[in-house]
Amino acid sequence: MGTKHTRIADDPDDPDDLLPAESVLSLEEYLEMQAAIGNRTRFEIVxxxxxxxxxxxxxxxxMMEIDDSTLHYHLNELRDVGLIEKRVRTERDSEGLYTYYRATILGDVILEHGVEELLRREWAFSEAYDSSEH
Structure with missing residues (x-):
């Protein structure tokens, strides 16, 4: 049976063995993060x-022309999987605002090395598969 080329010589056959036993997160948690950022609105937020x-x-x-309830639904989804975090000030600022969101390290990493990497490669993909030049 043929296999695709491997990127890492020690890639396991079973996806459950991709992570070390002492991994901080489970495979399911990583997949939940990937699924969360796979939504257009949540991707834009992160x-x-x-x-x-x-x-x-x-x-x-x-910025996004999104209503409050839809926004908070997506913010909560991203917080639940650990891609963003919420900071609440004890006192409102001069504009009356006291709730802030920021990307977590995991949010930055999954964006940069996941979705954004694929988007950056789109230029190379389109050039490699452009049949109009052949």
């Missing part, structure tokens, strides 16, 4: 957070 220190729900609503 993308925007990875390029700023933090944003408030009000800032998201104006």
């Amino acid at each position: 993308y925007r957070l990875s390029r700023t220190d933090e944003l408030t729900p009000t800032e998201f609503e104006s």
Whole structure:
């Protein structure tokens, strides 16, 4: 039976063996993160957070033209899988805002080495498979 080329010589045959026994997260948790960022709205939230220190729900609503309940649903989904975190100030700032969100390290990593890497490679893919030049 043929196999695809392997990127790492020691890739296991069973996906359950991809992580070391002392892994911080389980395979299921990593897959949940991947599924969460696979949604267009959640991808945009993490993308925007990875390029700023933090944003408030009000800032998201104006940037993304998204209603409050939909935004909070997606923020909660991303928090549940550990891709973003919420910071609450004990006192409101001058604009009355006190809740802020920021990307976690895992959020930055899954974005940069997952979805964004695929998007960066799109240029190379399209050039490699462009039949109009042949």
